[in-house]
Amino acid sequence: MxxxxxxxxxxxxxxxxxxxxxxxxxxxxxxxxxxxxxxxxxxxxxxxxxxxxxxxxxxxxxxxxxxxxxxxxxxxxxxxxxxxxxxxxxxxxxxPENIELRFLRFAVQSEAPGFLGYKENITEDKKFLMDEVLTLKDQELRKLILDYLLASKSMSAGEKIILKEKSN
CATH class of the missing domain: 1.25.40 (Serine Threonine Protein Phosphatase 5, Tetratricopeptide repeat)
Structure with missing residues (x-):
């Protein structure tokens, strides 16, 4: 015992x-x-x-x-x-299905200068994040990802509106 x-x-x-x-x-x-x-x-x-x-x-x-x-x-x-x-x-x-890793890749590729040619996963990661972020139980990670997505230049205004509506 x-x-x-x-x-x-x-x-x-x-x-x-x-x-x-x-x-x-x-x-x-x-x-x-x-x-x-x-x-x-x-x-x-x-x-x-x-x-x-x-x-x-x-x-x-x-x-x-x-x-x-x-x-x-x-x-x-x-x-x-x-x-x-x-x-x-x-x-x-x-x-490959870890949301935090997909978030990091999205953030890095979104911020990388275009001449580096490191932007190939932005679209798939954005979709994955938008589909999964609101299911997260880890509130710290959820806030980190949501805050980034809502401020990201890689997100359209329409995508940001959808994300805001889903998160309320």
């Missing part, structure tokens, strides 16, 4: 650590486009996780891509972007 209690405590503690880690990552992710320090923190924090967690791996890829915005050297920019793209591709291949 005592072993069962210890096992349950470890499971609960691990679950809470995962949730708090994910919450911290999401917070850094929101700041990273405008704050180089947050982008570096996001990169450092997500480097500590192995490939066993596709969502954290996806955030690591997104962090590399955001670092490209903050460095000056064109070679460093491309290096960060390409490394992030490769990491992100592996993450999404391991969990």
């Amino acid at each position: 005592q072993n069962l209690v210890i096992i349950l405590a470890v499971i609960l503690a691990f679950g809470n650590n995962q949730e708090s880690a994910l919450s911290r990552v999401r917070s850094l992710y929101q700041k990273a486009p405008n704050e180089e320090g947050a982008a570096k923190d996001l990169l450092r924090f997500t480097n500590d996780f192995d490939e066993g967690n596709p969502v954290l791996l996806g955030y690591n890829g997104a962090a590399h891509m955001m670092m490209a915005k903050h460095v000056v050297n064109p070679f460093s920019k491309m290096s960060h972007f390409n490394k992030g793209k490769k990491i992100y591709k592996n993450a999404i291949l391991s969990a």
